[in-house]
Amino acid sequence: MRPGATPRLRRHGMILAGLLVAYLAISAVVTNSYYQLMLTLVPIWAVLGLSWNVFSGYVGLTSFGHAAFFGLGAYTVALLLTMLNLTPWIGIPLAAVVGAAAALLIGLPTFRLRGHYFALAMLAYPLLMSYLAQYLGYNEVSLPMRRDEPVTWMQFTDPRVYTVLAVGLLALAMAISMVVENSRFGLSLMAIRQNELAAEAAGLNVRQWKMRALMLSGGMAGAAGGFYACVLLVVTPEAVLGMLVSAQALVVALFGGVGTYWGPLIGAAILIPLSETLHAELGEIIPGIQGVVYGAAIILIMLLAPEGLYWSIRDRWARQAAPRPSPVPEAPARVPAAPAARPSPPPSGKTLLEVRGLSKSFGGLRAVDDVSFSVVQGSILGIIGPNGAGKTTMFNALNGVLPADRGEARMDGEEIIGRKLFEICRMGVGRTFQVVRSFPRLPLLDNVLVGAYGAGLPDEEAVTAAREAITRTGLTHLTDAPAGGLTSKELRLMELARALAGRPRLLLLDETLAGLGRDECDAVLDVLKGLRAEGMTTIIIEHTMHAMLRIADELLVIDHGRVLAQGHPREVVEDRKVIEAYLGRKWLARCSK
C-alpha cells in the first residue's frame, strides 16, 4: 500500500458505505418496475465504467471495445445456464474468468499498437464477436425461467433483490478499484500513463503491468455482463456487444472523472437515470435518445471539465481551501541544505562502466559511431557536444531505450547492452530525462515512490528508499506537497530523487540543469556533489559549461556521433578541436585572455 493509504481507504470506504445504504433505501421505496430496473442498471454500468477506468483511466490507453468483455460475460452466464444448467452464482465468477482470459488474448497482439491505433483496434473485438455470435446462431439467448427456486437460479420476482445484488457487485468493484488505486499497482499504472519510457527506465515492466490491468479490467467487465444477463433474462449481440455498451463504459468514466474510482460512480449515477428517464418519457418520439444523451454529455464535459466532474469539483475545492498560487513558499532560504558536499570525490580508481565500440544508426545517419569510454566508480563524467551530436542517443542505447547496433557496455563486468530497459534499471542504472514528467496531483513522496517500486523493493522498504532519496536531494520539507506546485528546480530534484529511490549504482542524467537559473543550478550542483561524496557514479549530459567545469571529474566531448576528446575538464576545454566544434570563438577569446 502507498503511504497514507490505510486512513484514506477507511475514510472513502465509510463514505461509500453511506452512499450505498442511502441508494438501497431509495430503491426500497420505488414501486414503478421501469425505475426499479433503472436502479439496478446504475450499479451495473458503474461497474463497467470502473472496469474501463482500471485499464484506460490508470494506464491511459483508450479502449473503445470494453463491450467485448461485457458481452463475453453475458453470453458465458446465459450459455452455461441454458446448456449446462449451471447456476449464475457459479456462472458470474466464470464470466469474470472468461473476461480476464479474453483480455489476455486481446492484449497480447494489441499492446503492440499505441495511441489511436490501440483504441481503434479495441473497437474491432466486440464487432468481431457480435458477428461470430450471429454466425453461431446466438442472436437471442433467453435464460430459461426457474422461478420455483429463485435463490438457486438468481431469478427473483421482486426486482429490488436485483438492485441489492447489483449494489453488492458495485461494492466489490469499488473495493478492488480502491485497493488498486492506493497500491503499487495503481501507482505503477499511473507512472506508465504519465510517461511510458520514464516508467520503464524506473524499472517497471510496462507490458506486464498493462496486461495485469487489462485482465483485471476484463474480469470486472465480464462479471458485470454476466449479472446483466441475469437481470434482462435475454442476451442479444446488440444489447451486450453493441457500440452503445462500449460507449457507456467510456462515457460514465469520462463524465464522472478519469483515473479515480469516484468517477464512474458519479458518471453512472447522473447519466444512466437521465438517459433512462428520457428514454421512458420521450423514447417513442425520439428513438435512440440515449445515444443523444451520451453524445451531449461528452461534448459538455470536454468543453467544461475535460478531466471529468470529480476532478473539476476537487480542484475548485482545493483552490478555495488553499488560495495561495503555490503550496510551496517561495523563499529560497527555507530550502534545507542538501547533504554537505566534500570538496573532492573519493577516488576509488575502480572502473564501474566500460563502454566499447558503441554504435547506433537511424537509417543512413550514424547518431552514435564507435564510441568508447570508461567511468571510474564514484566520479562524475560530463558529456558535452553540439545539438544533435548523439549524446541522448548514446544514453538511450546504453540503458536499453533503443537497441544498440554494435558495441558493448559492461557495468562491474556485467554486460548491459541487449537487455531490456527495466532490467538495466534493476541492475543499478538510474536515469532522468530531458523533460520532467510528474503526477501533479500526487504528493512528492508518491512521485518518488515509483522509482523504488520499479526497482522491485517491497512496500515498506520502498517507502524508506523514497524518503531517503527525498532527503538526499534536499526536498524533505516538500515530501507531502503535490508535485503540481513544485518549481522547475524542485521538479528536477524530484526526478533525481525518483532515480535515486531505485538505489542505483550509476546515474545517467540528461540535461538536469536545463532551464534553471544560476542559483537554481548551484542548488542542484550541490546535491550532485553531495551524491558524489557518498560514492555515487554519475554521467551527466549538460550544455552549461560553467556547471560542467565545477562538477565533472572528466569530460567526454561527442561530435557527429564520435568521441572528439576525453580527459580532465580544464584540458578538454582548451583543446582546439573542442573549441572549434563546440565551444566557439568567444570561448577561445575568453581562454586566451
Ligand SMILES: Nc1ncnc2c1ncn2[C@@H]1O[C@H](COP(=O)(O)OP(=O)(O)OP(=O)(O)O)[C@@H](O)[C@H]1O
Ligand atoms: N528516433 C530517431 N530517429 C531518427 N533520428 C534520430 C532519432 N533520435 C535521434 N535522431 C537523430 O540522431 C542525431 C542525434 O540526436 P541526439 O538527440 O542523440 O543528439 P543530442 O546530442 O542529444 O542533441 P541535443 O543536445 O539537442 O539533445 C540527430 O541528428 C537526431 O536528429
